[in-house]
Amino acid sequence: MLQGKNIVEGWRSYLVQGLLLLLFLILIGRYYYLMIVFHEKYAEKATANHIRAIPVLASRGVIYDRDGNIIVDNAPSYTISVIPVEIKNKPESLDRLSEIMQVSVKEINRRIVKNRRGSFAPAKVFSRVPFPKISLLQEHRLELAGVTYSIEPIRNYVSDIDLSHALGYTREINRDDLERFSKDLDYQPGDQVGWKGIEKYYDSELHGQRGFRYIEVNALGQEIGEIVDRRPINPVPGHDLILSIDSFIQSITEKALADSSGSVVILNHETGEILAYASRPSYDLEMLSGRISSKDWNALRKNPRNPLFDRGVQGLYPAGSTLKPLAALYSLENLSNARDRTYTCRGSYRLGNRSFGCWKKAGHGKVDLHEAIQQSCNVYFFNLIQDIGLEDWAHLAREFGFGQLTGIDIPGENKGLVPDTKYMNRKYGEKKWTKGNLLNIVVGQGDVLVTPLQLAQFAGMLAQRGFQYQPHFVNKIVSKSGEIIRVNSKQAEKRVIASDESWAFMHKAMWAVVNGPHGTAKAARQKDWEIYGKTGTAQNPHGEDHAWFIGFSLDERYPFAWAVLLENGGGGGGKAAPLIGRILRSIARKDL
């Protein structure tokens, strides 16, 4: 019935029209609210959605030796990552990656899970990948959807010198350090920071500042391109360090130490510059740069010879006879008739019912101060200390830098121990310690603890007649544009006051140690230049004696002062003195 009449009542029409209007008003209200009222909020969200700031790592400062030879610079390291969400759709990519890298898919998956930072963020699966593998990856990139690689600079040890303990190494910054540093410096997660040694001490100079480039990404986080209207922030490269280290001396020092446990510190006593610094056994910095397997790390840590331990500034040892010059100098300055005093050594010294031996069982006979230093006669010093108070001795020791930090520019230094009355009272109780303790102290035993660096500094101060120069590794800090940021001071900072006669006496006696007929360090003697020194044989409760030899040269070509320590090396004259003798001979030979 096509002609059937329309019988809709008016109210139905109005109701339907009203409902339509209501629905559309709801829509308009919602769109107004969304697009006008909350426009700002969503505009920000849209920006955050598609703009990513990609950090551009700053290259770390280069470390040079004193002559401008590169010791450490940076090399590219390739890291392979996968994007979890893309791998999920293309599992065959993993099979291909596994073939190329020769690592099982299972292991790759394990690393993805471990390093995952979200479905769209690349998860690291291989680091320090050799370049040929990267080429292979490039060749097969069409079959490797979701696999990406990136280049990060890592430390590259160019020089063949080791210097591991002084240089230290870098590590990826951890959460704690991030919180600690980020207050004043621009550190970000993923940054490499100095973890030990010079790398740590000078990190704020070496580190530089990362830059950013802004890219546009799509919903999958894939890069679309650079953002044109947002200029990239260029990274600021770190400053370069010019060390005081002399690569030649360092190299022969390392060779001379070879496989022994011990330390050699050679410095320029006119400036405080450290010319050579070795601690043995050592470790391979290459292994520690970037990522180290926990297996290798544990092997290093648990090695009974403790290669990670920096003996030069952290090792605390009894100083042995190398400390005798302290009492000698004190007596020259403060005791009457000091240079003519003689004591008779019969091989031992009795105190109450205890006997304190000299190293020479037969005894040195009647010796004066000069002979006592040259022959390192204990009995002479046992007698001498009877006239010196512990407090005075300790004061002089501290003036020479013992018992306190040298302020060397690497972290982790130990300050050692100079026992004074207060310390002895605390340790043994008041009046519970005796002259006997004093006898040990004067010959550098007992409670005295020193580091090789402190002894090298001591030798340098003896050479400089009491002037102290701050020992340091870094001579200059230079920006990439060549601007000098800092020069470490070469001025003497302190001085131990003594008369010229006293210094001359000391020099003469120490010359005799090397050159005299009864000297204990004849092995350090050089053909055409004068060597001064003092041996030490430190008794070690845990094993064989430590061998010490400290000394200096006043030759203007070689203003060197040094300390040599050979752990469990036996006698200082027998082991330590020949070692420095060999080093000095090599230096002289090179200059011929």
Add this chain to the structure above:
Amino acid sequence: MIIRKYLFDRLREFDWGYLGLAILLSSSGLLAIYSIEVQQDSSSGYFLRQSIWSVLGLVLFFGVYFLPRKVIHNLAYYAYGVGVVLLLIPIALKQGGTVSRWISIGSFGIQPSEFMKIFLLVALAKYFADHKRKLSTIKELMAPFAMTIGPTILVLLQPDLGTALVFLGIFIVVIFWAGIRPLYFFLLLTPIVSMIAAFQTVSFFVWMVLIIVILYFSNMPFWTKVFNFIINVALGGITNLLWALLKPYQQQRILSLIDSDSDPLGAGYQVSQSLTAFGSGGPFGKGFGEGTQTHLKFLPEQHTDFIMTVIGEEFGFLGVMIVITLFYFLIARLINHSYGSKYRFDSVILIGVAAVMVFHVFVNLAMIVGIMPVTGLPLPYISYGGSFMVTAMMMVGLSANMASVRRMTR
């Protein structure tokens, strides 16, 4: 001669409003699709194909417009029958337990459910025109209900929840228009409300109290009231059962409305990205081709259901308002013409088309801004999709036909 006069008359009576609105709306859609495509590296071909569909739609618009009412009336049930058969084909051809929404013809597919919308409303129009009733009893609703529920079940099998709801929407609007008593209308709607209210104890309890009050004051036989009440309680009770029968993605779509962050990469992700696109568009938009949400593929299905986000992001609130206003004019015009029609057949067809339009427009525009569940309904004329473009064009062609000036004399 007669034919020439007919065609001449038809042209003289031609309603430019429907054609104009349809062209304006489909142009907006083409603009948005062009914006998506212009930025992509490889051409997806959407713009070209949609243009072809639009032109084909315009041809069919006139085809339907020139179709004599009598022919439409006579063929209504046959067309309905063909529509049902077309809906059965994908079910008969189902492979591996999945039913397709598509019937492939050569390289392109058609969606029979889209055309079924027209066939259903024309069939309902014929039914109500032929049975000149005021719908005073429930019994009189049985035939139109059967006509609707058949195709509804068939599309639910596909499964296409959105289209099924459109069919029910047509039915509800048409019976209201056809003069159902308000109380019956209320009783008919109660089961739906009961099922929704059953998701929450308090709302279900309040709703039940309301039903009791209304039933108490109605003048139905006592046992009818009791029966009605029990039906509602039972429906509420089995809602959870029905919920469990829904596909997980359908459940997720409804759930993600409640908390759009619950599923950041599913339906909630779509809505969240869509909100960002609209909100960042602001009053005047980022400009043509400048939408970052659009071009960086943050929006899945941006050329189909989420097409308005492109307009919102690039042309802003202003652009959205223009489109919404155009839709309002179109639907208000349909309702006006429906009310003003001289004949019931015309009136029901017009209100049926209005129902389809309202349903699609409101649900689509509401779901993309997070005030309705993501049901997967395209926006007429604007969303990419050939079948629906053609259907929508045919619907306005049919409306223009029915709304011819001649018969608007009531």
